Amino acid sequence: MIKVFLIVNSSGKIRIRRFYDEVEFARQQQIEQKLVQLTSKLSPNSCNFFKDLDGIYDKKCKIVMRFFGTLYFIAVIDEDESELGVLDLIQNIVDLMDKIFENACELDVLYHPDKMNALIDEIIVAGIVVETNIMDIQEALKQQETQIKNK
């Protein structure tokens, strides 16, 4: 299960913030802060994932991070998820953003909290990945948008 999914820019500002387990606000902030600190350790030569040995979220969890352009994608996952699988997932989300925003950049994420959240909701529901097919997701989002415009 995916426990937390964050998109953070390179100066540590949070752009997408999803917690899939109940976490109190103060603790959410604590977790985010520590995760953001971790991004500074990420370099092209380091591993994209590690065990959460310090218990930032939970010692049994793993943390996966990937950097694209000016954005860090961070996921905290439990032992059921495959690390490389989540890296794919992040790539998948980026591909999808590129399709929807045409060469997505941070500003797209910033000015479209509605679209971004809808996009994430199509892929991750209740911490479970339910769809990875880009065409299907685009279709679902399109339908939703049409419905928004109609009513």
Next chain:
Amino acid sequence: MSTNMRGLNTFITDIRHCSNKEQEEKRVEKELQKIRGKFTSQKGLAGYQKKKYVWKLLYIYILGYEVDFGQQECAFLINSSKFSEKYTGYVATSILVSEKTHDLFTQVASSIRNDLQSVNEINQSLALTMVGTQAPQELVNALHQDVQKLALTESRSTFHVRKKACACLLRMYRKYQDKFQPSQWAQGISQMFESRHPSLGFMTAATSLLVGTCQLNNPSIFEDCTPKLIKLLHKIAIQKDSPGDYNYYATPAPWLQVKILKALSFFSPPPPSTDSHRQLTECLTKIIKKTEVTKSINKNNVDHGILFEAANLVITYNGAVGMELKNDILKLLGIFISVKEPNLRYLGLETMCKFVKLAGDSLEDHLNTIFKSLRDNDISIRKRALDLLYLISSPNTSQRIVEELLSYAENGADLQIKDDLVLKIAILSEKFADNLYWYIDVVVRMINSSGDFVTEDIWFRIIQIIVGFQKEGNQELQKYAATKLFSQLSMPHVHETLICIGAFIISEYSQMLVEQNKEPQKLFDILNKHYTFSTERSRQMLLNAFVKLACKYPELRDQAIMICQIAGEHFDPDIQQRGIEYFSLLMEDDKLLNQIVVKMPPYSELVQQNNPLTKRIYVMVLNPKEQKDPTLLNQARIQASQEIAMAEQRLQSKPEQLQKHLSWLKACPYLNQFQGQIALEGVNIMVPPSPEDNNLKSPSISNVNEIKVLLTSQIGKVVDKPGDLVVQYKSEISGHLGKVSFQFEGASPIQNLSILVSQTNGMLFNILPVKQGDFPQVMMQVLSCDGNMTLPIASVFYEQNGQQKKHEFNLPIYTNKFVQPVDMPYDKFTKFFDDFTNNLSNQNYFKLDSFIRNTAPSNIPMSEVLKKAGGLLSVGLNLKAQPFPSLENLQMIWACGQLMIKPPEQSNILNLPIMVIISSLDQTNEFLRVGIRCGGSGEIAKNYMKLIMLYLG
């Protein structure tokens, strides 16, 4: 491009233009005030306005500000008939509304149900996504049947909706397990994998639901799915029969493949020579043999994700499928740990750890590569490499590995890893030392390079080994150690820990050094040189050493007296006390002194076997999944815990003790009354616990209240540590399972609380994440797994007023808590009891007989004492206790029950019988007779005896 809400866009732009945090905070504060005003004003807001403000709140939350109002507006948008508002309502509610702070969900439940039951799949999806994010209790109560129906039964609903329903259902089940009966899903889940034209997204969600459910439940009810999963995998991986949209970097449906392989690991391997076995072998072979390393990192990630999962499955199946792929996997792992890509190195090392058992010593070919990983830039990789080296150590490789670890400790190892590194060096060097000189050299080098990380248990252990076990220590070793430490301590600056060890060894074996022509004065000077610059701890050790030396060599006495005299005025109370005591001791005559300062006797064999270091490395909480993990690490853990338990058992039934007990019993004048009912010969006779080896002792069960807590069935208890911490806890145990919940309160706020349970012999604890807050809470599950139980200790670590604090207390969970009464007719009971008593060679049953002192005042009739004992047996010890021959004419209480345990390696629960007799004696009121018979382990009888003695004694 931007949203079509102008106000929101302006707000976002404003925030973007803030040049610092203060400006941003100001702007956010202003906006919050404005929105609060709008929401509270009497004028109704138009739907569009509400929507816009809710989006702003959402945006403010994402920025990292707490939003403490507007929840009602969010939730009520769900009721709107306008889609864009409904949509906003769903998204905002799932993110902003928490069931803890807002009781809003009942008010929107009916519109959510309408959406779930509608034919509009977009509305259905939104509802499922929202409910799934938090699974608030009220909505779970109201909607769980609808969600189950959507997920499991093929009705009108589309795959698009069903996949979300699966995710939502799993979330609900995880949170409220008692509400659901997964056995009823078995058929539904199994059918999901039958559909002819599956939507792969739906399959992915269904597989996740299966994995998640197996995690919390006995997977065997879903065993049915194995062939279907394999067929699906075969279809995707071999036949490539999947919609092209799901290809990702030319690999068909990688996410699903990974999930299927993961799901398969929960079930038994398909039996040989079945279609499934053949298909799975084909898939695994293709995945393992045909995967290539390409130039595209993304392609590699995709393929290797599957590959690692396939290798894990081969390991989990323990070779039952794909054993012939062993060498291929090994070759691949060998490549992975040497490539540039750090992700692969990490996973390669991790998978190798799991692979140790299957691969045997063939991993040794990769030693050099693993050594290189130990010096990788990435800490996660270094840690994996260290774990792996520890696991593959064997008599062949250990010296090389220890040498490498030492040289790493000496140059290059950083703080983050040293703790672990030192512990592992200490264990390996002891375990594989075929020559003890080598051991001494290793530990001295270890302390020199990493002394700060050598904890007390490690250096105590070193001293134990030098002093020796059993009858006689190894004198050669002692001599070597003394010489080595002597030369080490001759250096001007030495690590404190080395001083402590040196002080002990040099003074203890001074004779051996003097025989090598070293002057006693020289020994004294070498130690004394370090005295002034040492910490309190090593000064204490040095004072001991001075006294020992002064005792053996009278010419040193005056100098020792002088040091002790000064120490007697030291500001540190421990040193001061030692100084004063040793000072007056040294003033006594030689005879007394020599009686007090004697040579250290060797440690018992038990100490040798019961290595606290091994214990430390294996004291881990095993969750149910890890118990099934057939890897070496886990086996080693279980083995270690068994060894520890056996060593403890050996101590408790030493032959001399048993002989003493039996001859005491035989000499008892009351024996005649129980002819043939007391076990005096044969195997498995247990000795009643003596007050000293009472494992209820530490930290301590000191008063009657604490004993009472041990005996009640449900506990609500408060532990008070005056001034700063109040712990309330409650436990409920039924059968072999139990849960304990804690709440912590403090005079001032408690932060970063964590809890650890130690001394958990016979039980497994699963501690759930701590809910931090003003009153931190934590839940733990406990499972009995072995008859040999000790009283667990909970250690709480927390921060208060900026200080780190620790508090320890006993958890009142003991053998009796996992016992259930058994009803049995008297004649059957006596038959069993006598059979157990008189069958001399049956290894399965344990017997304990004793006479205990009746501590009741003499004016209390025996029948009352027995009634009290009966109360103890039935209420406190959970047995079915009955009077004999009748309540009016009470001579004996007999009681019967069973202990429920579930050993990790077994799938079923064991019921171990326990029978207890307490009876009065014809001749005297001074004693009571107690007889216990039990199965499983003698510890059960001893633990019961302990409780009886604590209560009646």
